[in-house]
């Protein structure tokens with residue numbers, strides 16, 4: 001299993017290109033199941049999760065062609081996928097595949113909407129809390145699906161097709177909103193989703209669905225209205241930049257000091273996180289090409305932050321912020337409200353000498369003057385990268401073990417960081 005070796009202490013200087021958003025690319029690829037015409041997606045990141053979803057879609061009979069690079073393409077430009085779900089040969093998504101990535105469960109929505117049936121294994125994915133699918137099932141039932149659970153599979157049927165309905169989510173859920181949105185595009189009549197997630201990735205998917213002929217308004221607000229249509233068609237869409245990758249590298253620069261241009265980043269996608277970094281004493285300058293992040297001389301000031309649905313501070317940046325605050329001048333408080341059990345990085349950060357105390361949903365981090373490199377183990381996707389951030393500022397050598405989580409969500413992490421002066425290498429095998 002690959003490992004990453006880091007020698008800490010170097011400031012970061014240079015440019016980091018921001019990739020397409022994993023959390024938009026996955027539902028966009030899944031949305032291709034809604035039409036028998038080809039959906040072309042540009043700026044798809046090269047990630048293990050994307051490759052796995054290609055296999056999962058292939059199992060349903062979807063043809064995916066990855067276009068090669070053309071002259072003039074940027075070195076880091078994402079891939080272009082031509083996805084054709086002309087013939088869906090199988091409406092079952094098996095345990096062996098779905099258990100590896102939670103988002104693949106979402107195929108249930110387009111399969112049900114277009115084929116009127118789906119059999120999908122209950123999901124796996126990052127071990128951050130129980131992460132149930134009850135609200136996804138509730139949304140599909142509201143749209144008229146008959147659902148049973150048998151042998152670990154969700155079996156969904158809608159013999160006469162789905163019917164528009166009012167779906168009110170009792171809590172904000174990204175997965176629930178994606179599923180409701182996709183399913184409702186082909187339902188008869190109109191659907192209202194209230195208390196919908198407002199994450200930019202939801203808006204990106206809705207934009208793409210509208211290009212495919214869907215009639216969706218209000219995406220990006222808590223109330224989304226969908227007028228069902230009989231059929232969707234092909235389209236071409238560019239995946240929006242990854243706000244979590246953007247925030248992660250911003251925190252890495254904040255941690256090491258230096259100055260880095262995050263090329264292609266869009267500040268409005270992560271304003272809450274950028275505001276927190278400004279409070280911490282980091283210089284954030286939006287410009288034509290993205291965001292410039294710098295910390296020169298000044299230390300890191302402690303912050304108090306609570307994770308919240310968009311536009312709040314994202315749970316997917318919580319571990320990275322905690323790593324940064326291990327070096328702050330004073331005590332920081334970070335409260336996690338989205339996922340229970342999303343503090344698995346705490347014990348690993350302690351191996352660097354960080355001082356973190358947990359009390360229920362809140363972590364108190366007492367900044368220390370120095371971190372020391374250590375062997376550590378990656379647990380979930382975002383936790384893994386928090387260990388990389390700590391290692392970049394730690395004295396001596398860190399070996400990050402079990403990095404397959406990193407490969408699920410961060411494209412060419414070690415290349416991007418070493419190009420800015422970090423001493424970081426992947427050790428294969």
Ligand code: UD1
Nearest residue numbers: 023103131132133134135136172173174175176316338339
């Ligand atoms: C998505 C993101 C993930 C991010 C999260 C929150 C993708 C591929 N993943 O995950 O990176 O951390 O949003 O921004 O886009 N819940 C229920 N019942 C359900 C569904 C969810 O109780 O049926 C709960 C969850 O346990 C959690 C909360 O709702 O406590 C939010 O989950 P949700 O927004 O659905 O997260 P994901 O879509 O899984």
